[in-house]
Amino acid sequence: MALRLGVLEKVATVFKRHGAQTIDTPIFELKEVLTGKYGEDAKLIYDLKDQGGEILALRYDLTVPFARYLAMGKVSSIKRYHIAKVYRRDNPAMTKGRYREFYQCDFDIAGQYDPMLPDAECLRVISEALTSLDLGPYKIKLNHRSLLDGIFAACGVPHEKFRAICSAVDKLDKSPWDEVRKEMIEEKQLDGDIADKIGSYVSRQGGNELIHELRKDEILMKQPAAVSGLEAMELLLKYCDIYKITDKVVFDLSLARGLDYYTGIIYEAILTGDGVGVGSVAGGGRYDNLVGMFDSKNKAVPCVGVSLGVERIFSVIEAKLATKGEKVRTTEVEVYVASAQKNLHEERMRIISDLWEAGLKAEQSYKKSPKLLAQLQHCEENSIPLVVILGERELMNGEVTLRVVKTREESQVRRENLEKEIRKLLGY
């Protein structure tokens, strides 16, 4: 938890730096709110027992509850972050950071704004978060749903198969093209020729030069969706340049994202360093129609957002610490109050009470007469920097011993100067 809270705090700091407020939604939603939002994955939703009253399920992500909240509250613009747990009846895989209960860290911008301004900020937020977490090199893959639709149309995919082919393309980050091609042909009854045409597109990635190449593709440019998608990508890449993240992003035609609700730009961040094979650590995109699904008049609120997969990040950081042999402190104790003789517990209590009063983080043994060695050992094991040692004779002289645990240096301190001396040694 100490490690996790450290990560979550860094993420929240980035979200707050971008002016987001935080909201909370209940852990449960009406079952009907979640129905029809997650495609095949709906089978992973945890349902509550019908005990009378509403039929409830545990939230599956933070995006659908956010959209429901906007529609119910008639909120037409907000920049919010939400760090909370979601629930999926999936097969857990501890080493990959896949759990049934796990944190998501979401940042979303809702509102009717000018093209790509909020979208570019989401990419900047991903970049700041991953940089601040010091996870090593990473790339943010970008693509656009309209462009994908334009490519599918140009290749001759029937319109009703767009989403199915899209979710086949989505598997390219885990499976080789041959397998994805097979799925398109065998499972999704696509013509082999059409699949091959798709293959020639989705293998391409790059930057502005890829946009120029695609602009020369006459068949593709006959698709209005492709034209508008490319225009959006071009503007986004320009904004990425202004936001100084050009070296972090890559325009990747194989990126498709599984969820149905994306309507514009989509993105996914992966770590590219050695031995961090954990797949995507952040993802998101634009979803302009989701809020409308919860509004009685179908009123849309355009949204774009990012979700950080912190469980994967936790496991990367844990592995890193394990390699270095480093331990995370689980408490923040600054000073321990110890006694060198028996029955000094009341004196210890008087002193620790003063330390708490002064706002210092302090603890002591709950035994009346603990052994000095055991007390000092506790301090070393828990990396407590300072220890106050009480002895009868010193107490009679109005003094205590202040010991620096690491160096074992000791000094006699007047009791009335104790807090001041402790602060000095702690450096504040």
Added chain:
Amino acid sequence: MALRLGVLEKVATVFKRHGAQTIDTPIFELKEVLTGKYGEDAKLIYDLKDQGGEILALRYDLTVPFARYLAMGKVSSIKRYHIAKVYRRDNPAMTKGRYREFYQCDFDIAGQYDPMLPDAECLRVISEALTSLDLGPYKIKLNHRSLLDGIFAACGVPHEKFRAICSAVDKLDKSPWDEVRKEMIEEKQLDGDIADKIGSYVSRQGGNELIHELRKDEILMKQPAAVSGLEAMELLLKYCDIYKITDKVVFDLSLARGLDYYTGIIYEAILTGDGVGVGSVAGGGRYDNLVGMFDSKNKAVPCVGVSLGVERIFSVIEAKLATKGEKVRTTEVEVYVASAQKNLHEERMRIISDLWEAGLKAEQSYKKSPKLLAQLQHCEENSIPLVVILGERELMNGEVTLRVVKTREESQVRRENLEKEIRKLLGY
């Protein structure tokens, strides 16, 4: 959420000051773990649907999961805090801060220690938390389960009725004695004489003088449970004196606490200021046998802890702010980047990018050409202290305008000095 997070952070600060580490447990527990722990209230437990696999329920409090965690992990000593949500199918009452999903803030000390040392620290923790939250005057009522048992025995209550009579006494904070007496006699088939004897005890409260009085009660002193309970109380009051909270605590024989699992000292904090009628805001006690219920060999781990009812605290603080007409800021934005003419959005992006890079909390409009008045209004409404205003002419001279929102004072600042000037105005 801004208000809530502020409260939770203050509470966590107190818990950490006392050297507690934090742990997390899943939101769901095996149904069998919760069974038989909450008496009549078990009907309020939220069950998950049986979708195959384990039979689960949502946690009802943080104490039972903590005890289960200690037993499963063979942890024999720990000082931990846990701030998380629990779930009860209760009738919500918004104004009283009673919800079906609500936060609890728990601090517990587990381990075999000397009498009353951890217990006194829990009282000190309550006191520090309530003081730091600035909720006005409060009292911490204290009692001891052994003493209550001794009193019941001395009055002639049959042993098998102890817990039932105890839960009747527990209602004295909400109901007058007459009603409680009626419940004892009519529902719990107690003799009227016995009930009256109990009444003469449970109406008493005080400090050390009450201990001396009870010591003179010969019938009571024939009960070993009463003798040991009084001894414990006396030691606790002495420790409270050392911890400088004597003026906050009151020994109150009417305090009984509803839960069955308490075995020693029990306590409850109430606000005593005007117009804050929200009942108890913190409570807890010693429960030495709960962990053993989850251990195959019945191995006990003595525990004592406190739970803060922060939802009630939230509603008290909300009411206080409403009275004063004060608003809580929902974001922490330090500086807004505005433009005075059209199409300066790329310049704004360049500047805000530098501000983020410098760690400043900054936001801007997502419109290419927002109106200046609308931008300034946003700053005033959201109490953003500073605004950088871009104008074409100033930009050509390498300058921007820096405006203090409250005073409307403006100054021209060289772009290269912008971050420095902002920090100066923010006071760091």
